[in-house]
Amino acid sequence: MSAPPLIVLTGAGISAESGLATFRDKNGLWERHRVEELATPEAFAADPVLVHRFYNARRAQLADPAIRPNAAHLALARLFAAWPAPALLVTQNVDDLHDRAMPGSPALLHLHGELGRIRCTACGRQQAWRGDLSVETPCPACAVTGRLRPDIVWFGETPRGLARIEQAMAGCRLFLSIGTSGQVYPAAGFVAALRGRAERIELNLEPSLGSHLFDESRQGPATALVPAMVEELLARWA
Ligand code: BV8
Numbered sequence: 001m002s003a004p005p006l007i008v009l010t011g012a013g014i015s016a017e018s019g020l021a022t023f024r025d026k027n028g029l030w031e032r033h034r035v036e037e038l039a040t041p042e043a044f045a046a047d048p049v050l051v052h053r054f055y056n057a058r059r060a061q062l063a064d065p066a067i068r069p070n071a072a073h074l075a076l077a078r079l080f081a082a083w084p085a086p087a088l089l090v091t092q093n094v095d096d097l098h099d100r101a102m103p104g105s106p107a108l109l110h111l112h113g114e115l116g117r118i119r120c121t122a123c124g125r126q127q128a129w130r131g132d133l134s135v136e137t138p139c140p141a142c143a144v145t146g147r148l149r150p151d152i153v154w155f156g157e158t159p160r161g162l163a164r165i166e167q168a169m170a171g172c173r174l175f176l177s178i179g180t181s182g183q184v185y186p187a188a189g190f191v192a193a194l195r196g197r198a199e200r201i202e203l204n205l206e207p208s209l210g211s212h213l214f215d216e217s218r219q220g221p222a223t224a225l226v227p228a229m230v231e232e233l234l235a236r237w238a
Helices: 041-046 048-062 071-082 097-101 162-171 187-193 222-237
Strands: 006-010 087-091 108-110 113-120 126-128 148-152 174-178 199-204 216-219
Touching (some): 006 071, 006 162, 041 048, 087 162, 174 222, 199 222
Parallel strands (some): 174 199, 199 216
Antiparallel strands (some): 113 126
């Protein structure tokens, strides 16, 4: 029997042990704001200086050499390098830890955009950006100032790669959900959409909102659960 086509969904929990705060655990606040209040077009329109400061702080954190892919990211890189069937890694995370663990992999899709990229709302140009951004920063392409924003999908905005995800879900027979609370849609709806089609396994520190929808739910830190799961899958299918 050949290996099943695979979709892996990851959330902030896979990056937690690399030192990046998740959204909804105790430190899911920033300067007394909930992330959900800042990650919206309305917040950016109302106070672009505050929202730029929020993303500048997170971009700067990602530049810290102490923040790097952990054993879970590296185990997924091994899985995707060896998997003998179609495989798609959909991450909700805007950090670049998966990118650094599996550089150049075409299997990686950032559903909610990327912290290390910006977009000009005047000319539409998207590009990599590692430093700070402000309302005075001129667009390197069109020189207009005040029109640059993080290339991130905010609440109320359309996630990336949905057509590709829908196509992968049509053939998916194995679904892993790792480090996500299952609160943000449409990602949180994938497990229900795959009912009756795929074996669905959750790996999370604690049961997520959708745990009851999974065929199997394992609790524990990603750096322990993911390498073990990858070894099991490769021993069975690769
Ligand atoms: C959209 C970028 C329309 C910002 C983010 C129903 C259908 C469709 C939409 C909606 C709907 N109901 C509501 C909506 C609207 C909304 C939504 O879902 N709201 C929620 C709050 C109810 N959705 C949207 O607006 C989306 N857009 O729907 O457009 C549309 C729909 C379909 C087709 C076309 C158009 C856009 C949502 C994207 C928002 N942007 N990020 C930024 O990062 O600054 S979302 C944000 O939350 C992050 O991306 C984050 O990844 C994501 C999800 O959170 P999690 O990753 O799950 O993180 P969390 O902290 O919650 O959980 C971490 C988990 O890890 C925990 O369970 C914890 O136990 C575990 N954990 C912790 N440590 C570890 C661990 N696990 C393992 N090991 C550890 N060590």
